[in-house]
Amino acid sequence: MTHAVRLERPELAARAAELRAQIERANRLYYEQDAPEISDAEYDRLFRELVELEQAHPDLQTPDSPTQRVGGVPTGQLAEVRHRTPMLSLNNAFGVEELRAFDNRVRKLLGLPPAPAPAPDLRYVAELKIDGLAVSLRYERGRFVQGATRGDGYTGEDVTANLRTLEAIPQRLKEPATIEARGEVYMPKQEFARINAEREEAGLPLYANPRNSGAGSLRQLDPAVTASRRLSAWFYTLVEEGGSEQGGGQASITGTQSGALDRLERLGFPVNPNRELAEDIDGVIAFTERWHEARHQLPYETDGVVVKVDSFEQQRRLGMVARAPRWAIAYKFPPEQVETVVEDIVAYVGRTGTLTPVAHLRPVKVAGSTVSRATLHNLDEVRRKDVRIGDRVVLHKAGDVIPEVVRVLAEGRSGAETVFEMPPACPICGTAVARDPAAVRHYCPNPSCPARVGQTLGHFTGRGAMDIEGAGWVVLTQLMERGLVRTPADFYRLSLEQLETLDRFARKSAENLKAAIERSRRRPLARILNALAIPQVGEQTAMDLANWIAERWRPGDDEPMGGEDGWLARVARELQRTPPERFEEVPGVGATVAAAIAGYFGEPQSKDLLLDLAKVGVEPERPTRRAATDGSGPLAGKTLVVTGTLVDFDRQGAEEAIRAAGGKTAGSVSRKTDYVVAGENAGSKLAKAQELGVPVLDEEGFKQLLAGEAL
Numbered sequence: 001m002t003h004a005v006r007l008e009r010p011e012l013a014a015r016a017a018e019l020r021a022q023i024e025r026a027n028r029l030y031y032e033q034d035a036p037e038i039s040d041a042e043y044d045r046l047f048r049e050l051v052e053l054e055q056a057h058p059d060l061q062t063p064d065s066p067t068q069r070v071g072g073v074p075t076g077q078l079a080e081v082r083h084r085t086p087m088l089s090l091n092n093a094f095g096v097e098e099l100r101a102f103d104n105r106v107r108k109l110l111g112l113p114p115a116p117a118p119a120p121d122l123r124y125v126a127e128l129k130i131d132g133l134a135v136s137l138r139y140e141r142g143r144f145v146q147g148a149t150r151g152d153g154y155t156g157e158d159v160t161a162n163l164r165t166l167e168a169i170p171q172r173l174k175e176p177a178t179i180e181a182r183g184e185v186y187m188p189k190q191e192f193a194r195i196n197a198e199r200e201e202a203g204l205p206l207y208a209n210p211r212n213s214g215a216g217s218l219r220q221l222d223p224a225v226t227a228s229r230r231l232s233a234w235f236y237t238l239v240e241e242g243g244s245e246q247g248g249g250q251a252s253i254t255g256t257q258s259g260a261l262d263r264l265e266r267l268g269f270p271v272n273p274n275r276e277l278a279e280d281i282d283g284v285i286a287f288t289e290r291w292h293e294a295r296h297q298l299p300y301e302t303d304g305v306v307v308k309v310d311s312f313e314q315q316r317r318l319g320m321v322a323r324a325p326r327w328a329i330a331y332k333f334p335p336e337q338v339e340t341v342v343e344d345i346v347a348y349v350g351r352t353g354t355l356t357p358v359a360h361l362r363p364v365k366v367a368g369s370t371v372s373r374a375t376l377h378n379l380d381e382v383r384r385k386d387v388r389i390g391d392r393v394v395l396h397k398a399g400d401v402i403p404e405v406v407r408v409l410a411e412g413r414s415g416a417e418t419v420f421e422m423p424p425a426c427p428i429c430g431t432a433v434a435r436d437p438a439a440v441r442h443y444c445p446n447p448s449c450p451a452r453v454g455q456t457l458g459h460f461t462g463r464g465a466m467d468i469e470g471a472g473w474v475v476l477t478q479l480m481e482r483g484l485v486r487t488p489a490d491f492y493r494l495s496l497e498q499l500e501t502l503d504r505f506a507r508k509s510a511e512n513l514k515a516a517i518e519r520s521r522r523r524p525l526a527r528i529l530n531a532l533a534i535p536q537v538g539e540q541t542a543m544d545l546a547n548w549i550a551e552r553w554r555p556g557d558d559e560p561m562g563g564e565d566g567w568l569a570r571v572a573r574e575l576q577r578t579p580p581e582r583f584e585e586v587p588g589v590g591a592t593v594a595a596a597i598a599g600y601f602g603e604p605q606s607k608d609l610l611l612d613l614a615k616v617g618v619e620p621e622r623p624t625r626r627a628a629t630d631g632s633g634p635l636a637g638k639t640l641v642v643t644g645t646l647v648d649f650d651r652q653g654a655e656e657a658i659r660a661a662g663g664k665t666a667g668s669v670s671r672k673t674d675y676v677v678a679g680e681n682a683g684s685k686l687a688k689a690q691e692l693g694v695p696v697l698d699e700e701g702f703k704q705l706l707a708g709e710a711l
Helices: 009-032 040-056 096-110 189-201 210-218 223-227 249-253 257-267 281-297 312-318 379-385 450-461 473-481 488-493 496-500 507-519 525-531 539-552 567-577 591-602 609-615 651-660 684-692 699-706
Strands: 080-082 124-130 133-140 143-149 155-157 179-186 232-240 275-278 302-309 328-332 336-349 355-366 369-375 392-397 404-408 434-436 441-443 639-643 675-678
Touching: 009 040, 009 591, 096 281, 096 302, 096 312, 096 328, 124 179, 124 257, 124 281, 124 328, 143 155, 179 257, 232 257, 275 281, 281 302, 302 312, 336 450, 355 392, 355 441, 369 404, 379 404, 450 473, 450 488, 488 609, 496 507, 525 539, 539 567, 539 651, 567 591, 567 609, 639 651, 639 684, 651 699, 675 684, 675 699
Parallel strands: 639 675
Antiparallel strands: 080 155, 124 275, 124 302, 133 143, 133 179, 179 232, 302 328, 336 355, 336 392, 355 369, 392 404, 434 441
16 A cells, blocks of 8 residues: 655645755855856756745745745845836746646636637737846936846846947937836857857866856956957847836837837847747747747757737736736746766765765766766655666756756666665765755754855855855855864954965955955844854744844843843853743744754854854844834834835845834835835835825934834
8 A cells, every 4th residue: 555645744844944945045056156056947846846835835935935036136246226126037837738827827817718719809929038147227318327137136236337348238229218128138159169168278167058157247347358258138128217017108108018129129229039929829839839949040048938918008907926927927948858877976965964966977968068967956856766876867958058867767777777875974074964854855963064164154154144245165165274264253353364365365355355254243133143054044034033032132221232241142142041942932933943943052063153253243233123023013014115225224124124123015115005215316116105195204214113203
């Protein structure tokens, strides 16, 4: 008798947390470092599993889940640009039936008869999906004034100077229009081959694919480097002054996506000629079939077809859900497949100690690039696919050259193949490997394992944590190898002279890194907690935990925030004495997460990390209000929108303050918005608030509101 495996509640939560962690890592590598480790197909598989899990169990969805956000965050190396309207992501379709399901959803929401009944008022635009870096260009009276990357969909990086070096970018339009044009900057295949040939000759690592090398080229600090890379671009979205990507201002000029593309061409933008206005979904499907093989003859990479409802009025009626519009979908071409041999399977150790089996492959060319490794994720996945050392396997490509093992060609086995087993001891430090059945993983439980320490320190310095600009992996590796940094607190003990000894570091580089470290000493408590990489504690849980701490152990008026006798040190000691059940008082924290938090602060290797940070001068921002962890607080029941640049808050800090005071944050202004907080250079959100009569606060008024003072 066989029994279906049913995941229990703690296992579901653990799997959701694991998926979020894997997707966040993939996003950082893809969007911020331009160095992906997994294929598009594997990313899509992970993302889809998380979506399905959250849909089946809505209480598992967190505000900071990747399913609720777009792309990656700005790196901090370039100036930030706040998008006037969000740059949206798209949901994916992986076959004809999913395209038909999309069509049926659109028809239902628009009140049209289901297929195959004709719907003459509904048409679609099919455009080749460009595998590049999304950008937004702003023109005022026909002159190019600013260009930015998509970033996280709300805030991107200013790459104006770099974009000016691209011949494809018009510096002046053919008429004095004030518009925003959005599109994709890409690296042509021939240019990608040229650069990789030069790097190979110089003994440098090769770029993984045109998308990431193009993204890295555009985000250079020196525009001359960008100019040398011969990038190009296609444009596909037009936002007229006062309009939005979902219609609005566009509709007043063109009314349709096909009309917007034509207008972009008339204005002087390069628009991909390989597009089609389809009368129905069958026309879209025919378009995808024509380009399935023909795309390989194009001088640029495309990994699918973007399908959009043509009418802006229908787009407006359809609206959006979470991170994506309901009126568009990205059809992904089936991944390319090749055969090769698994020569070995090796376990690699990650930040949380998880051992990930990676297949070492007989080198094989996939779309022109040589591939020799593919992740197998975990032992259960190895067993499910029955991958053995010596097997001949099928790999596939989905938009890049990082492969996934699709299946084993078991019929060709000779009997000499070897079943992979997880090593009984950590391959790095020798500690006995443990098994966590709930999270379907094997892991090294030694917090001092060099592999774990390196990954943990990288997380500590990253965005959303201490944000130490310039402390990337190359620098971090040197600091660890030289014994200069062993724990997070060691960053704050580094001298300028020690930093100057690093490879390729001159005085100025050392001064910049030292300044970044000094700036990071003062962060919100939530960021400090998130930086510690506490198991099962992400950004949102760190915020909830920080609010709970501030409520439970509020600092005295004269108590210093940092130092051995300061508030942070007091909190560190209290956390070490707190039993697991008390952490269940934190909103959203159940028994499993509470046990993980208590375990972290009770573990000998990690319990003193927060105390050590306090001793070296790290101090959280002082709470100026009662932290609302129970729906109370001065902003309870209120929704606020933050726009523009504030003096004492960055956007994340302002939104954290709102949530801590019991309020909610939103990304757009509506009649349901209670207040708009407007700093310098506030744009369309301020105008929208004034139009709707929503109260607008300056920074001083915002602080009064947070403190519960009457305005």
